[in-house]
Amino acid sequence: MSTIPTATISRLVTYLRILTGLENQGIKNTSSEQLADEAHVSAFQVRKDLAYFGRFGTRGAGYTVPTLRRELRRILGLTRAWSVGIVGMGRLGQAIAHYPNFDQYDFSLKAYFDIDPERVGGEVKGMPVHHVDDMPRVVKEKGVDIGFLTVPHGAAQDAADALVAAGIKGILNFAPSVINVPDDVHVEPVDFLAGLKRLSFYIVNPQLKEELA
Ligand code: NAD
Numbered sequence: 581m582s583t584i585p586t587a588t589i590s591r592l593v594t595y596l597r598i599l600t601g602l603e604n605q606g607i608k609n610t611s612s613e614q615l616a617d618e619a620h621v622s623a624f625q626v627r628k629d630l631a632y633f634g635r636f637g638t639r640g641a642g643y644t645v646p647t648l649r650r651e652l653r654r655i656l657g658l659t660r661a662w663s664v665g666i667v668g669m670g671r672l673g674q675a676i677a678h679y680p681n682f683d684q685y686d687f688s689l690k691a692y693f694d695i696d697p698e699r700v701g702g703e704v705k706g707m708p709v710h711h712v713d714d715m716p717r718v719v720k721e722k723g724v725d726i727g728f729l730t731v732p733h734g735a736a737q738d739a740a741d742a743l744v745a746a747g748i749k750g751i752l753n754f755a756p757s758v759i760n761v762p763d764d765v766h767v768e769p770v771d772f773l774a775g776l777k778r779l780s781f782y783i784v785n786p787q788l789k790e791e792l793a
Pocket of ligand 1: 667672673693694695756771772
């Protein structure tokens, strides 16, 4: 498979959300124009994004909503359940642990880790907080696939190394840190302060449109 722009993957997530909405309304068919309209991109962009993954729909007739939705779920790896472990059970880790809607998306929280003796051995929302040293065992026992990194900047690389050593292949990194991982591990940054800086750039440069390609 060729290299696929990150923006394409982000848009696939948006198309899936739109398709889910259409399906919930009982709508059976859609078009690249309708998806484009709701996703605020061009119909050409929709067709180009989908073309990375094969041929969908019929020329002139558009797409069948349940079929395209099923294909996008398959492409995005969402046809299976994912188990998540959180590393760093401070303010953000605990806030995420209390988020009620994970299961609805087939992502379930299975384990919590920290190094602070005040936190290790305690419980958050009825689940124990383990020491990071126990990560390999707990990850295996609980079948954890994905790690959320909610540790301070200075601890991010160490905590990521622990996740990698435990066999985790995907890390959602909430710390404002660039972390190094092996090629077969993917890190997805979630940095709201970086988002604020991008936002301020677009507000002070209103003539510049975001590059979507
Ligand atoms: P916090 O200090 O409340 O919690 C951090 C926790 O990490 C503590 O419990 C600490 O004991 C633990 N920890 C430290 N080193 C560790 C290690 N090596 N292994 C495991 N656990 C370890 O911090 P917070 O306010 O929850 O913020 C956590 C991170 O999230 C920070 O990097 C912060 O910048 C970031 N943050 C991100 C967002 C966002 O939107 N992405 C928002 C707020 C905070």
